[in-house]
Amino acid sequence: MEILYIEAKRNNALTMKINNLYVHSKYDPINEAKNIVSANFKLNHLHVLFGLGASHVANEIATRLTEDEALLIIEPNSVVVDNLRDDDTFKNMIHKDNVELINFDGHDLDKLKIILSTYIDKFMGRVEIIVTPNYDKLYAEILLSVYKDIKDVLIHNIVNNNTRNMFANEWQKNHILNLRHFYQSEDISVLFNKIHQPIVIASGGPSLEKQLELLKKFRKDIFLICAGSTLNTLLINNIKPDLLVTVDGGINNFNHFKDINLEEIPIAFPLILHHKILEKNTGQKYIFSIHDHVVMNNITNDLLNAEISNIQSGQSVANFSLNIALKLTSLPICLIGQDLAYTNHYTHSLGNKNMKKIDEEFINNRKAFYTEGYYGEDVLTDYVFEGMRKSFEQIIENETYSNEVFNCTEGGVKIKGFKQIAFSKFLNDSIDDKANENFLIENNDLIVKEIPSEFINKINKKILDYKELLEVLEKTLKLFEQYHENNDYSFHNLSEDLIQSDNTIKTYLNDQFLFYIVSPVIYKVNHLDLKRDQENDQEVEGRLVRKSTVLYTDIEHSVSKMVRWLEVLINKINNKEFPE
Incomplete structure (x- = not known):
């Protein structure tokens, strides 16, 4: 394919033609990129950009990214990428932690799906697809393949999330018992x-x-x-x-x-x-x-x-x-x-x-x-x-x-x-x-091995530790009650008091067994009540309080169930009946 770089008519930026089709405005490609991104950028989303071009759209998306968004660029033509290797703006953009570029010419579908699956799972299916102008004409078949792959991954993501949400509790209980x-x-x-x-x-x-x-x-x-x-x-x-x-x-x-x-x-x-x-x-x-x-x-x-x-x-x-x-x-x-x-x-x-x-x-x-x-x-x-x-x-x-x-x-x-x-x-x-x-x-x-006392002692120790954690969580949740009921107890007071509780809870979560059990809760809460555009301070405060309340409440429920299951395990080992 013939690739030409041409100076735009209204500024010094380069526009670009591939096979006689402009992929950016020939007048003002930078302003065009801003308009494209303004119409398509979404908070808390993965942005899949099909077509790097001269990198104007990619650069504009990258400037708007926070830690809550990511950019995945799919470029079908390796020459386009090679031509930008020495461009400082491109190099700075591509080295950001939440930006990734992949060269996909339509062949290595498995690699593309693995990358898409990783990102789509991280963003729980929140995906926005942006196509650089005329890339749909230049690479129509490859774009259709990308759309199909994203659709397939999204459907599998929905199935996996439904499975995770439906069975996480059962799997954990089974694992312990x-x-x-x-x-x-x-x-x-x-x-x-x-x-x-x-x-x-x-x-x-x-x-x-x-x-x-x-x-x-x-x-x-x-x-x-x-x-x-x-x-x-x-x-x-x-x-x-x-x-x-x-x-x-x-x-x-x-x-x-x-x-x-x-x-x-x-x-x-x-x-x-x-x-x-x-x-x-x-x-x-x-x-x-x-x-x-x-x-x-x-x-x-x-x-x-x-x-x-x-x-x-x-x-x-x-x-x-x-x-x-x-x-x-x-x-x-x-x-x-x-x-x-x-x-x-x-x-x-x-x-x-x-x-x-x-x-x-x-x-x-x-x-x-x-x-x-x-x-x-x-x-x-x-x-x-x-x-x-x-x-x-x-x-x-x-x-x-x-x-x-x-x-x-x-x-x-x-x-x-x-x-x-x-x-x-x-x-x-x-x-x-x-x-x-x-x-x-x-x-x-069959040889039935005796259950060693070392294992039983480990389980009993965990029961005691997790009961201590439940006391900390109960005190933490009372802080939220105090915040809602007492006008003199401000968000600043709550934040200060939560620091000590957070540090204590994090100490308990160093227990990998415990962290594994509560991780589905943390995963779920991270995707609830997401930030909105142009929030004022009061709205941010309200959102953070709601998320924290849900987080600590759900952790308390998970730890309570875990203690219960561990107690059932000990009683089954001792051949005692104990309601599950």
């Missing part, structure tokens, strides 16, 4: 490289039904991993898996298992699993940590004086199951029932408690869309399934393994990177009658 099960479990690593049969991972998509007869016929010749709630379908058909992988901490996940006898079914789990599922399982348990939960893993290992093995995460229990399977064997692995689509307008296979036939209302609510299917046909999927599919593709792309991995679903979506063969062919080609015996711990060989 499940700590005792560490002493009744083996680390998942005891199974690594110990399975000498091909592995079949069964998921609960509608296409599973067509594979059940073959699964029964060859049951003794394979190692069968059941992904989560698929267990109901398998057991109805008298098929018992070798290993149940389940990770979900929600009550709905427990409801899948509450009427099932789990004593004879080995289970692989992380500590966030719903605690009542583990209470039902008195047989083999294999514990693992979720790789992405770095902070909590370190805290847990320190608390338990252990090193729990990590398993790469994903957006579904089947993603976890594949990551586990790749560590258990070097033999072939296949997926069945992994539709990730509404095959024949059904959600799940027969026997799954969530199975239902979908209708237009369901399709609209899920924002379902068509994508490429297993056989090249169009199949109906949605953004949640799409995220799971991409997780599978990332596993295949990034994981170092020697296995052959197949998708034998024979229905649903096409998952890139997976070889597609009929399930019957996989079984006939992969089974070895002379395979060595698999390693699994028999129930009568």
Whole structure:
């Protein structure tokens, strides 16, 4: 593309033409940039600027940024960036902490999505897109790709935030109450490289039904991993898996298992699993940590004086199951029932408690869309399934393994990177009658480790410390009551008194375990009651008081629940009944 720099007619600033199209005003590009930014700049937002040009719009946005905003510049043409390398204004702008420039020519979509996800999560979906003039004509396809990526990331961000808000409380409770099960479990690593049969991972998509007869016929010749709630379908058909992988901490996940006898079914789990599922399982348990939960893993290992093995995460229990399977064997692995689509307008296979036939209302609510299917046909999927599919593709792309991995679903979506063969062919080609015996711990060989007094003492110490913190929080909240009820107790008085309380509370929050529990509260409050344009002093004062009141109230609630759960844990260790 031809790039020309031309002196503007009304000042000494340079305007710019790319392929004979001006991307800034030829009269006054600086004033034009101010008008563009005035019309589009938003407080508390991430600003995505498509098109750097001569940097006039970017410079103007950067001058208006505070610590509460950020600028992400996407430039499709590397020559445009190179031409500005020696420009002092550009260099100063690009070195700001909340400004980032990426060169995106339409190819490295994964890198762009990772960067967008990081920013959009930080700003909780508050995004403003600005397009430099004529960049929509010069780079139409790339701009469409950027719009699509932002839309996809925003939808996944909404899903993730809803999940975080809905389940944060449950996950924390489960994590605490499940700590005792560490002493009744083996680390998942005891199974690594110990399975000498091909592995079949069964998921609960509608296409599973067509594979059940073959699964029964060859049951003794394979190692069968059941992904989560698929267990109901398998057991109805008298098929018992070798290993149940389940990770979900929600009550709905427990409801899948509450009427099932789990004593004879080995289970692989992380500590966030719903605690009542583990209470039902008195047989083999294999514990693992979720790789992405770095902070909590370190805290847990320190608390338990252990090193729990990590398993790469994903957006579904089947993603976890594949990551586990790749560590258990070097033999072939296949997926069945992994539709990730509404095959024949059904959600799940027969026997799954969530199975239902979908209708237009369901399709609209899920924002379902068509994508490429297993056989090249169009199949109906949605953004949640799409995220799971991409997780599978990332596993295949990034994981170092020697296995052959197949998708034998024979229905649903096409998952890139997976070889597609009929399930019957996989079984006939992969089974070895002379395979060595698999390693699994028999129930009568289970070793239940005594819970050490050191661990119990740590938990009791935390209970005492957190009760002390609750007293500090109670006194702090009384300061806010005093502020609202006493006209002589000013915002200045409140601010002075809060300094001492803040310092005390921060000391307690040095406890990483505690900080992890209250961090969702801090995250939520940081995005509430955001600053508004042209606030006066009284409005700023009111906003800060409201935010602080919500923050300390929510921290108090979180710490109270944490104390309660820790007390329940101690009583369960002592085999005492204690209401949750």
